[in-house]
Amino acid sequence: MTVPLFDTVLVANRGEIARRVIRTLRTLGIRSVAVYSDADAGAPHVREADHAVRIGPAAAAxxxxxxxxxxxxxxxxxxRAVHPGYGFLxxxxxxxxxxxxxxxxxIGPGIRALEVMGDKIRAKEHVAAHGVPVVPGFSAIGMDDTALAEAAVATGFPxxxxxxxxxxGKGMQIVRAVDELATAVETARRVARxxxxxxxxxVERLVERPRHIEVQVLADEAGNIIHLGERECTLQRRHQKVIEEAPSAVVDAATRExxxxxxxxxAASVDYRGAGTVEFLVAGDxxxxxxxxxxxxxxxxEHPVTEIVTGVDLVEQQIRIAAGEDLTLRQPDIGIRGHAIEARVYAETPARGFLPATGDVLEWRxxxxxxxxxxxxxxxxxxSDYDPMIAKVIASGDDRHAALTALDxxxxxxxxxxxxxNIAFLRSLLEDPEVRAGRIDTALxxxxxxxxxxxxxxxILRAAAGVLPDGSTRAADAAHASALWRSGSGWRAAGPRPARTVAFLGDDDAVHDVRLEGGEDEREPGVGPAVVGSDGxxxxxxxxxxQRLRPLTRREATFVGLARTGRAANxxxxxxxxxxxxxxxAVHVSHGDPVEAGERIVTIEAMKMEHPVLAPHAGTVHLKVAVGDQVRRDQTIAIVRNADEASPAD
Structure with missing residues (x-):
């Protein structure tokens, strides 16, 4: 049945999600309305929509x-309709x-589906009653710590x-013994609140070395339901997906069915409507x-990998179903052609434990x-107001090897x-022998x-030096110079610039010197472009x-060397x-408490991720922050003094 589509749809989301939905709305000739917070006033999705409305300050709430x-x-x-995207509401x-x-x-499922599937406990009990296999476990509703521990022992560890x-994956905690349960429950409850x-x-039995396989479904008001094959979402970090592909390397046609x-x-058990995903845990291979x-x-x-291998625009199907159209696709129409693989690009620093990163995008290509x-x-x-995922790169090929190579x-x-x-990390992950062979699990x-x-x-050093006016000028000053001055072209009114030596401080905390000869070509294949940020x-x-490199004067380079020597001595x-x-x-200790090395002092949250800060050694802790404080990277949040050290002034 063909029915008129909506004339105007509001996209209740942001970032790449909103841009993705707006793209299909434009293809269908539907007017799109974007919404934005103060932090997103200049965001791409705001300009790409036909109309945009401010809805509040930066805080998502x-x-x-x-x-x-x-x-x-x-x-x-x-x-006339609202597309909620994914995430948020x-x-x-x-x-x-x-x-x-x-x-x-x-533009989503009905109320019943949202109610049942929105509660993991209820959803598990519900689908089990309809013949869908579930992992052994129990709900902790109404349980005190003693009852919870008894139920955990009865279910069996891990x-x-x-x-x-x-x-x-937010708040998930692995517990391998009963004495780990109390801390895990405290953390999970705090994150959940x-x-x-x-x-x-x-609480569920942990399936060791599992694979995470999910199946895309589409359903209409008339009760027609089809699936579009599976996606392999096993490569995860802290329960957050990193690499996804379709189809799975280990699912054959019989298992796919x-x-x-x-x-x-x-989906049928809740009279599902629209696009949805059913996620499964698979025991090893x-x-x-x-x-x-x-x-x-x-x-x-990760829906793009399914779109590529099936040729189905899932957002279009969502919109048509929400408008009242019946599915024109039937299960025999769905075929899997080739292989697609997606990598999530996060703003984070892998070398610092994948901590979230913030900053200005100086260059995007x-x-x-x-x-x-x-x-x-x-x-x-x-x-740090929103999720750290800033892009998805999706490649395809005739087979898995070709798709992996294309994505790399x-x-x-x-x-x-x-x-x-995390781009460098993603490339190293794609080269891992176990990943290449498809021998993966969620803990890899x-x-x-x-x-x-x-x-x-x-x-790299030559490329960095090439965008500085000269070796003695501070980059912080260069950042505010004219575009020609910062271009790094080497042009000078009086001819080529003379030979010079430039010092940089790298992310490895080492000083690196590079000598440039006047007039040489400072750009090399595979390196560049290079730009100077507002901080120099x-x-x-x-x-x-x-690579991020901080230009140093000779005096600064000398002090950095001395500081490194001093740190090594302590x-x-x-x-x-x-x-x-x-x-x-969270603050886990009180001002003046004794702490042991490795003991949690505070917990910091940014971009939906918690990170505990630990005592570097035993001593007495003197707190510099409280719950609710906003802190900068490297800001002193506590001082841990040994017993024989003088107490700092408070």
């Missing part, structure tokens, strides 16, 4: 999570109800403690042993020849300067060593990853610095 603000924007612009039943009360079509509400406003917990039938059964994890009642971040869904462009500002090349050709990203990344900074090479640091692109500093910018969400 006062903008993208504000149901009244979103409804007001829809009324103001005459929108996309699975929020209160938002879906509010849209219905307002006379707006919520266990996974996770919030019932929400998703994305903060992220989802609900600290209900679910079994997974698809289970996914369709789960035994794909016939799979267990329901949850159903995401929305589009997934997506790789040619592949699909890139990005939240940023040159001039964008990445803050695309990542090498993706230029983003001005903030740290966690077993890898901490990534090291990209080595500083003479070619020089960013250089290489195929191995971006076991540890009494000053404890913040490893990342963010908010203090």
């Amino acid at each position: 006062e903008s993208y999570l504000s149901i009244p603000a979103l409804l007001a924007a829809a009324r103001e612009t005459g929108a 996309s699975e929020n039943v209160a938002f879906a109800r509010a849209c219905a009360d307002e006379g707006l079509v919520f 266990l996974l403690v996770k919030p019932s509400a929400g998703g994305g 903060s992220a989802f406003g609900d600290d209900t917990l679910l 079994l997974l698809g039938k289970a996914a369709c059964a789960a 035994r794909t016939e042993d799979f267990f329901f994890i949850e159903m995401n009642t929305r589009l997934q971040v 997506p790789a040619p020849g592949v699909r890139t869904d990005a939240a940023v462009e040159t001039g964008s500002v990445v803050t 090349t695309a990542l090498a050709d993706t230029v983003i300067l001005g903030l740290d990203t 990344i966690d077993r890898l060593p901490t990534p090291s900074p990209v080595p500083v090479t003479p070619a 640091a020089v960013w250089v692109h290489t195929r191995s990853g971006a 076991a540890s500093s009494p000053e404890v610095g913040a490893p990342m910018p963010g908010a203090v969400t």
Whole structure:
């Protein structure tokens, strides 16, 4: 059945999500309305929409999570439907109800599906009753610590403690023995309250060395349900997906049919409508042993790989189904052609434990020849207000090997300067022998060593020096000079610039010198472009990853060397610095308490990730922050004094 589509749709999201939805709306001839917070006033999705409405300040709770603000924007612009994207309110039943009360079509499933599948405990019990296999476990609702411990012992270790509400792996804790349970429960509940406003917990048996396989489904009002094959989402870090591909390297046609039938059964059990994803845990390479994890009642971040191998625009299908059209696709119409693989590019610093990064995007150039869904462009500002994922790079090929190779090349050709990203780490992950062979599990990344900074090479140093006016001028001053002065072309009114030596401080905390001869070509293949940031640091692109170098005067270079010598002579500093910018969400000790080496002092949260800050050695702690404080990277948050040291002035 063909029905008229909507004339105007409000996109209740931001970044690459909003841009993705707007792209299909434009193809369908539907007017798009973007919403934005103060932090996103200049964001690409705001300009690309046909109309844009400010909905509040930077804080998500006062903008993208504000149901009244979103409804007001829809009324103001005459929108007939709301596409929630993924994340934020996309699975929020209160938002879906509010849209219905307002006379707006919520481009997503019905209320019942949102209610049942939005609660992991209820969802698990529900699908089990409809023949879908589930992992053994229990709900911790109403349990005190003693009852919870008894139930955990009865279920058997190892266990996974996770919030019932929400998703994305937030708050999940692995428990291998009963004495680890109390700390895991405390952490999971705190994260759940903060992220989802609900600290209900679910405890499940942990399946060792599992694979994470999910199945895309589409369903219409008439009850037609199809699946579009599976996606392999096993490569994860801290329960957050990093690399996704379709199809899975280990799922054969028979298992694909079994997974698809289970996914369709789960969707049918709640009268599902629209696009959804049913997630399964597979025990190792035994794909016939799979267990329901949850159903995401929305589009997934990784949906592009399914679109590429099936040729189906999932956003278009969502819109048509929401408008009342019946599915024109039937299961025999769905075929898997070739292989597609996606890498999530995060603003983070892998060498510092993958801590979130912020900054100005000084240069952005997506790789040619592949699909890139990005939240940023040159001039964008990445803050700690939202998720750290800034782009997705998606490549394809006739087979898995070709797709892996194409993605590696695309990542090498993706230029983003001005903030740290995980691109170098992604490339090293794609080269891992186990990844290449398809022998993966969800803990593979966690077993890898901490990534090291990209080595500083003479070619990188020459490229960095090439964008400075001369070797003696401070880059901080150069950053405010004219475009010609900062271009690094080497042009001078009086002829070529003379030979000079430039010193840089690298991310490896070492001083690097480079001597440039006058008139030589400072750009080399595979290195560049290079730009100077507002703080004076020089960013250089290489195929191995971006480099940040801080130009030093000779005096500064001497002091850096002395400081390194002094640090080596001391076991540890009494000053404890913040490893990342963010908010203090928990203080685990009191001012003046004795602490042991490695004991948690505070927890800092940024970009939806918690990071505990530990005591560097035993001593007495003197706190410099409190819960709720915003801290800068490297800001002193505590001082841990040995017993024989004088107490600092407070």
